[in-house]
Amino acid sequence: MNKKIQLDQNGLVPAIAQHAETSEILMMGYMNPSSLSRTVESGEVWFYSRSRSELWHKGETSGNFLRTKDIIVDCDGDTLLLKVIPDGPACHTGAQSCFSELLSDYEFEDFDKGSNVIEELFAVIQDRKLTSINESYTSKLISDGIERISQKIIEEAGEVAIAAVTRNHQETSEEISDLLYHTLVLLSAMDMNPEEVWKVLRNRRS
Numbered sequence: 001m002n003k004k005i006q007l008d009q010n011g012l013v014p015a016i017a018q019h020a021e022t023s024e025i026l027m028m029g030y031m032n033p034s035s036l037s038r039t040v041e042s043g044e045v046w047f048y049s050r051s052r053s054e055l056w057h058k059g060e061t062s063g064n065f066l067r068t069k070d071i072i073v074d075c076d077g078d079t080l081l082l083k084v085i086p087d088g089p090a091c092h093t094g095a096q097s098c099f100s101e102l103l104s105d106y107e108f109e110d111f112d113k114g115s116n117v118i119e120e121l122f123a124v125i126q127d128r129k130l131t132s133i134n135e136s137y138t139s140k141l142i143s144d145g146i147e148r149i150s151q152k153i154i155e156e157a158g159e160v161a162i163a164a165v166t167r168n169h170q171e172t173s174e175e176i177s178d179l180l181y182h183t184l185v186l187l188s189a190m191d192m193n194p195e196e197v198w199k200v201l202r203n204r205r206s
Contacts, residue, residue: 006078007032011120012048013080017058017090020069020083026090027098029058031080034127036071043068045082053119053193054126064088118194121181125188141182142189149189152182 007013012030019026029047031039035055038046045066049056059065070083091098128138141149156179163172187193 003073004077010116015080015082017066017082017084020085024097025099032123053122122184122194125184129188141185146189149186156182
């Protein structure tokens with residue numbers, strides 16, 4: 001019987017990387033179904049970056065890849081343990097492990113991001129960009145280019161306005177959903193992510 005992995009409200013599951021030989025805890029990240037699939041297929045760890053809203057091949061920039069030996073699911077199915085062999089320091093600071101500071105005085109930092117469903121949808125769009133699927137509308141739209149995506153946004157904005165004039169709540173919701181989707185596709189095609197938009201909105205809010 002296959003073990004079911006429990007995703008959180010953001011469509012993610014925590015993943016702890018542990019040195020397969022020394023048992024040292026190296027780092028903790030998040031995975032979504034696409035990053036876990038790539039990890040299993042490639043033998044190297046892929047995470048999902050919440051800050052960039054995209055898949056993240058650990059070590060792609062630094063060369064410090066994490067080579068997967070085993071993947072273990074906890075008893076509740078809501079956390080993964082990655083047994084790995086690191087090619088170098090696991091932490092971006094150059095430390096062997098991300099867990100190197102003893103907790104003394106502390107404070108919490110607010111986590112302020114957009115609607116969860118937008119982040120989840122953008123993750124799917126990013127995956128379609130990286131792995132083009134012939135029957136995927138998203139893959140085709142991205143391959144058609146920014147001009148075509150922009151044209152679709154203009155069309156969808158007009159349909160939102162028309163639906164709103166008719167005072168049809170259901171139709172307006174559907175048309176706004178189409179507009180948001182195509183806007184996310186445009187962000188992906190331009191190598192941007194929703195967090196750049198959230199930052200502007202936060203500044204305007206204040």
